[in-house]
Amino acid sequence: MRIQGLRIAGFKSFCHPTSFTFQHNGVTIVVGPNGCGKSNVVDSIRWVLGEQRAKQLRGGSMEDVIFAGSAYQKPLGMAEVTLTFTNPAGDTLPKYREYSEIEITRRLYRSGESQYLINKTPVRLLDIRELFMDTGVGGGTGYSIIQQGKIEEMINARPEERRNFIDDAAGIVKFRLKRQSAEKRLDETRQNLLRVDDVLQELDRQEEGLKDQVEQARLYLKLREDIRKAEFQLILYRWNQAKQREEDAKSRIAITEATQTEEQLTKQTRVTELETLGLEITLSGEKLAATRNEMFLVDKELQDAESQRQLISQGIQNSDERIQQLIDDNQQLEEAQNELKLEATEDQLEMESLQKNYQLFAAALQKLESDRLQENEALASQNNLLRDLQQSLLQTHTKLTNATNQQNFVIERLEQQQTRLIELREQHVQAQHHVQEARQKLSRSSGRTSVLEEEQEQLHEELNDLRLEHDEQQEVLEERRNQLKSLLSEFQKLQSRLNSLREIQERYEDxxxxxxxxxxxxxxxxxxxxxxxxxxxxxxxxxxxxxxxxxxxxxxxxxxxxxxxxxxxxxxxxxxxxxxxxxxxxxxxxxxxxxxxxxxxxxxxxxxxxxxxxxxxxxxxxxxxxxxxxxxxxxxxxxxxxxxxxxxxxxxxxxxxxxxxLPAFGGIKCGRPAKASFGFLQRQQEIELLQSKTRVEEDRIQALEEGLESLEEESQERELEIQDLLDRLHEIQLDLTRLQQEQEHNQREVFRTEESLKMIEQDGIRLNTEQERLENQKLEIQLEFTHQEERRQHLENEVAAQQEQIQIQQQNLNEVSEEHTRLRLQITESTEQIRNIKGNLERNQRNQSEIESRRQRILEALELAKSKSQEGQLRIKELDTLMPTLLKKRLGLDEKIKMDTKIYEQKNQLHSDLTKRLQEVQKVLENLLQQIHQQRIEQTEHRLQREQLEEQLSDQWDFDPESNLSEALAEIDETSLVNGLRKQRQQLEAIGNVNLAAPAEYDLLMERLEFLQSQSSDLTQAAEDLEKTIREINIESRRRFKEMFEKVNNQFGALFSQLFGGGEARMVLTESEDVLESGIEIFAQPPGKKLQNLNLLSGGEKALTAISLVFAIFLIKPSPFCVLDEVDAPLDDANVIRFNQLIRRLTTNSQFVVITHNKKTMEIGDALYGVTMDEPGVSKTVSVRFEEADRLSA
Incomplete structure (x- = not known):
């Protein structure tokens, strides 16, 4: 794998997203001034690879890696770094071999939430560490990232810490993690085995107590089954009795229902008579209501006629008023129409006058347009001539300025030469004085060197004594730690037993x-x-x-x-x-x-x-x-x-x-108890004892830990004293080196001063020659200045005359423009007046049309009002004829209503008498219904009792009494059955409390015993397997470590001689029974010095030694990439050259990213990134690829 790119966003000083692209096989250089954020690039790589220690990232907490803001940028809420690797050979974990690129991303939010991603898929931190395990990249054991101070840390590290680099190169880090995991699981397995054994012992005790309870429970269950059979016969007998009583109640209900039927017929006859009379009453009432309704309609017609007469009279009056209003409106509209016609005639005459004036103004404007164009052309010609003159004047001014600057430069140069001569004389005197001082310092440094060498020898003796005393303390500490480990093991066994007993007690199984x-x-x-x-x-x-x-x-x-x-x-x-x-x-x-x-x-x-x-x-x-x-x-x-x-x-x-x-009351008890719950008390007794032992062990552990802490403090004090001596020895060595450097410096200073005297004399001769040349140049410049000054005055006069001519021409143009503007205003004003008059004429025409339309509508409304007034007068005459006829019809209807009301009241009285007789019959029926209801309740009670007993027989015994009744009741005697059932129940009560769950508990207990015995066997086998695995891991780890240690040690010695130009160096394992626990001491002997510990070397020698070790590991097992952060800072020029040559040698198998200030190191780079801070607190980058730059320049 190789790094292809790095993308940083919101990480430390990289506020904005920043990307880096690295050379596949080559060297990428990162440069920049101090404080610009170069080392943040290295921190980002460590962070995305899973670094969890904020101190290693130069921070106080992990939140410090998020951009905290600047003077112009707000703080961000998230930091994100993405590292992309190429994977052409598939040399990674099996699940990532198919990917040509692997992208690792880490995000951190201010809320504390963190995310890890591989190829944009969320993963665990463990997955990222497994990806780089044993490659020299991951974790604190990696040797591929060497930051500032890591060289010093490697030199000053304890021997046990130095072996981490060899472990990583040997590929045994994963074995060590597996061994630690196996040891942890082995310890957990042993603890679980102890707890299972404790539970097995307790279950054995419970099994003895449950046996007696099982026998008692079985006797109890047999007696309960006999009681159940007797209860079945008794319930069956009672079911038969309930069924007979139910049938008797059913026959009584039939007799009462027959009587009810006779009374119901009588009631029906009375109801029929009552319904007939009710029908007659209803017809009579409807007839009376119809007559009253007819009278209501007559009254309503009278009221409507009166109301219509009043409304029509009011309408006639309103029509007359409307007719007069319409006549007045028509006269007003006719007057307005005449006025509009007069205004239209006047506007037409005014518009014709304005159109004649518009034609005159347009002709004058066209002539002025031609005159203004001629004036503009003349003015442009004058301006062009002026610009030419001004350009000539500007060139003359420039020549004058150049001449003045040259003259000032020559004068200043002459003054500098004179000052330089004076300084050279002073330097000559000072150089002689420096020679004398250097010789005196050389004498003093020789005496100081002797004193320091004596003090160094004395400190070496004190250091050896302190180391012997410290080794004795370490032996005592190891012995006390072993004692503490033994006590802790015993305490864990007691605690495990105590927890097991407490878990059993909490279940209260007894x-x-x-x-x-x-x-x-x-x-x-x-x-x-x-x-x-x-x-x-x-x-x-x-x-x-x-x-x-x-x-x-x-x-x-x-x-x-x-x-x-x-x-x-x-x-x-x-x-x-x-x-x-x-x-x-x-x-x-x-x-x-x-x-x-x-x-x-x-x-x-x-x-x-x-x-x-x-x-x-x-x-x-x-x-x-x-x-x-x-x-x-x-x-x-x-x-x-x-x-x-x-x-x-x-x-x-x-x-x-x-x-x-012998109790105070009751029978005497002897023999074994029927119930055993003493396991609880025995466990409680054992818990008390274990708690007491645990407290004693805790006190012993605490005392031993306090003593161990005191010894460790004393050991640390000895280590501090040893470190103080080492620091003092280091200071003395530095002083000796500094004195040697001072002597060499004084000798070089004498030589340098003599060379300076010779240079001063040569500079004096050169300065005199230069002074003569400058005087001649001064005269030439003065002549040129005079000539250019005369030309400048002549050009300024011509420019002034041309400006006056342009001013006259501009005045003529302004006059023509003013007249042109006046005519355009008059034309615009005439156009607007014509437009206004046209609008008035159009508006006048619309108003006349509207008035004519309104007059037509008024005439139509006038005709309609006259017609309505005539119709109303005719309707009033018709109503006056109808009203006497309606009054006569109302009187006849009033007499008819009185007669119908009398007949209706007589029929209502007869209906009331029939209703009373029907109520008497109803009371008799209600009594019969109550008797039937009571009898049915009795029948229901007997039926429910029968059904309940039948359901009980079905649910408890799955028995149908209807089909098996005669056979089941053949031999039942209720009295003997009840007496026998009573005796059996007394026997059941005499047994006392019985654990009915005992058989099931016993079976469950035996099943649990078998399961736990199987678990105990499995745990024992698992412990043996884990021990075997640990042994195999240790064997393989020792083999790999020895092989890698020998290879790296040989390569380290060879590389040390190459970088130092001689000398020797080697690694030595510290004494230990197990090679996996031993540390590594490094001894180095630079050319011309004795073999000594690293702490006695100078800073540059330490750096070269550490670089030799790291690169020796690289040569044996190359890491995919290497990041070096200012590792070359302590090296001088000669060592930097060797360092660069070695890097070039290693680039064939590894990729290098180097952060440096050294120019020689920059020369070996294939690509260069510069980190700057244009904005305070915010880093940005610029990049150069040298191959592309060479190709473009060629």
């Missing part, structure tokens, strides 16, 4: 389903605990003091899952919750109801030896267990305790070490 349901509910709704007053269950606050909990089995088997509430007032809340969530039965203990204090002191209470209760249950538990006495031997409970138990019945109980229990 308790009843109802308690588990309640606890799961509170885990899902923690806020409900405080509302209800729930504190926990009894087992949460009990702590065993014995390793044999079965002694307490008779006492604790029924109380461990008691629910503890703060107060008795909380019980209704819990009861409501049980109803809402359908919880099973719970047993409750409230802390405000304490057991009574026993006045008879117990000689051996079980709270002293076997069990204790923790707050807030402590007081309640002490009172409760104070009533129970513990007997060491089983026999003593009968020899000593039996009499006391009989005499104190109801106040004291006894328990023996064998588990025999």
């Amino acid at each position: 308790f009843s389903d109802s308690v588990q349901q309640l606890l799961r509910y509170f885990q899902q709704h923690p806020a409900e605990k405080e509302k209800i007053g729930f504190l926990g269950i009894f087992a949460d606050f009990a702590f065993l003091n014995t390793e044999n909990p079965k002694i307490l089995a008779p006492i604790l088997e029924n109380i461990l899952d008691w629910v503890i509430l703060s107060s008795i007032q909380d019980i209704p809340k819990l009861e409501k919750l049980c109803q809402e969530q359908n919880f099973s039965r719970l047993e409750i203990l409230t802390l405000d109801r304490l057991p009574p204090l026993n006045e008879i002191s117990s000689s051996s209470p079980i709270t002293d030896k076997l069990i204790q209760c923790k707050p807030p249950l402590q007081e309640w538990g002490n009172r409760w267990f104070q009533q129970i006495t513990f007997a060491e031997e089983n026999e003593s409970i009968f020899e000593e305790g039996l009499d006391k138990w009989q005499s104190n019945a109801g106040s004291r109980a006894w328990v023996s070490s064998a588990g025999t229990y």
